[in-house]
Amino acid sequence: MQAVIHAADIQDRDGGVLLMGSLFGLYPFLLKLYADSGYQGPKFQAGLRAVCGRVNLGIVKRSDLHKFVVLPKRWIVERTIGWLNRCRRLAKDWECLNRSALAFLRWSSVRLMLRRLCQTSQ
Numbered sequence: 001m002q003a004v005i006h007a008a009d010i011q012d013r014d015g016g017v018l019l020m021g022s023l024f025g026l027y028p029f030l031l032k033l034y035a036d037s038g039y040q041g042p043k044f045q046a047g048l049r050a051v052c053g054r055v056n057l058g059i060v061k062r063s064d065l066h067k068f069v070v071l072p073k074r075w076i077v078e079r080t081i082g083w084l085n086r087c088r089r090l091a092k093d094w095e096c097l098n099r100s101a102l103a104f105l106r107w108s109s110v111r112l113m114l115r116r117l118c119q120t121s122q
Contacts, residue, residue: 001109002026005098013039017047024052034058034073084108 004019016039024030033048033055040059048055063069084090087108095101 001106003102003105005102005105007098013041013044014047016044017051020048020051020055024055028052030055032056032058034060036071036074037061083112087111 002019002023004015004022006015006018010018016035020033030052031054035044035057037059039057045057048057058073060071060074062071084105087104089104090108093101095104
């Protein structure tokens with residue numbers, strides 16, 4: 001898992017480029033990236049090409065129908081956020097510093113992974 005926590009005045013599109021810069025340093029073998037329609041546009045794509053030019057960006061778009069439709073790939077992110085929000089510390093933004101918020105996010109994800117690993121080994 002990789003995360004970047006930044007100030008609230010940075011748009012998600014710009015924060016996404018920051019995340020990709022740290023992500024592709026750790027995982028240079030990534031070839032496909034899925035994002036929602038908020039990340040489409042020339043600014044994010046130019047930043048993504050500057051960080052890692054060979055990545056194929058797939059935009060998951062919402063259906064024009066007015067009924068609920070599960071979007072492919074997006075439900076994975078939403079499910080993970082739901083799991084992490086079960087931790088009381090992450091349910092509210094209690095942290096004053098970004099680095100402590102990032103530490104608690106990582107701590108919660110380690111807790112989640114350990115719980116899943118321990119359930120499968122029994």
